[in-house]
Amino acid sequence: MHDYDLQPADYDDAHGGASRAEAAAAALRILLGDASTVVDVGGGTGIVSHLLRGPHRNVFLADVSPGMLSQAYRRMSGRTVRASGTALPFRGESMEAVVCVWFLHLLPTEAVRTVIAEAVRVLRVGGRFITTVDKAAAHDDGSDIAELTADLRSPPTDASPDIYDYTRAAGMTPLDSIAFTGHGQGLAPWPYADELSRRRDPTATGIARRLRELPFPNTPRPDPVYRLRSYRKASQ
Numbered sequence: 329m330h331d332y333d334l335q336p337a338d339y340d341d342a343h344g345g346a347s348r349a350e351a352a353a354a355a356l357r358i359l360l361g362d363a364s365t366v367v368d369v370g371g372g373t374g375i376v377s378h379l380l381r382g383p384h385r386n387v388f389l390a391d392v393s394p395g396m397l398s399q400a401y402r403r404m405s406g407r408t409v410r411a412s413g414t415a416l417p418f419r420g421e422s423m424e425a426v427v428c429v430w431f432l433h434l435l436p437t438e439a440v441r442t443v444i445a446e447a448v449r450v451l452r453v454g455g456r457f458i459t460t461v462d463k464a465a466a467h468d469d470g471s472d473i474a475e476l477t478a479d480l481r482s483p484p485t486d487a488s489p490d491i492y493d494y495t496r497a498a499g500m501t502p503l504d505s506i507a508f509t510g511h512g513q514g515l516a517p518w519p520y521a522d523e524l525s526r527r528r529d530p531t532a533t534g535i536a537r538r539l540r541e542l543p544f545p546n547t548p549r550p551d552p553v554y555r556l557r558s559y560r561k562a563s564q
């Protein structure tokens with residue numbers, strides 16, 4: 329996994345900045361409905377989470393990275409906690425919504441299932457679990473970059489059919505789905521090749537070499553479109 333402690337101050341700008349966050353938050357606000365107690369798990373710098381706050385909504389942020397939390401602390405007026413999504417420090421049935429944005433795809437399958445079980449534990453009956461799914465597929469847009477980087481996208485641990493199965497097994501029912509655009513996040517061959525080279529992974533390095541040969545090397549391909557899904561905790 330990417331080391332989120334290395335460059336937390338650069339994270340937001342490198343990942344679509346305010347426009348990506350605003351698009352994500354607008355979609356989340358629709359899915360949240362009137363939920364008044366929310367925890368954003370894997371909330372990172374809080375760039376999305378702080379936009380969910382409101383006079384009738386308390387939002388908390390949980391993350392494992394001290395660097396990311398240092399960025400989030402002020403944005404979230406201190407409502408941050410260093411914790412793994414697999415062991416949340418909240419009482420059972422204390423939240424009306426649990427949100428995960430760009431988070432489950434980072435985890436191994438067993439951890440994804442544990443995060444979902446934790447979400448169910450902290451949610452009130454009727455509460456919502458909202459997560460991005462199929463993150464890597466958002467870049468599968470038929471472009472030349474998408475074709476070259478197919479090997480980097482498998483196997484995803486946030487595939488929507490799997491998340492459907494895990495949430496069902498944990499006692500949730502599917503509720504809604506909405507997409508948002510990662511404005512300014514379309515990949516261009518040369519900058520993406522530089523990013524892949526820094527991973528020091530032989531597959532990524534090989535792909536980076538081929539990316540450097542593509543035409544229009546600094547022209548971004550289409551912006552990715554990400555998908556959020558929501559699930560409701562059913563009564564037992």
Ligand SMILES: C[S@@+](CC[C@H](N)C(=O)[O-])C[C@H]1O[C@@H](n2cnc3c(N)ncnc32)[C@H](O)[C@@H]1O
Nearest residue numbers: 332370371372391392393396411412413429430
């Ligand atoms: C790709 S970032 C997304 C941050 C934020 N949700 C956003 O959309 O800007 C993933 C975040 O998950 C955090 N993370 C990774 N593993 C975690 C875990 N087991 N529990 C909680 N947070 C975790 C990382 O520290 C990082 O801040």
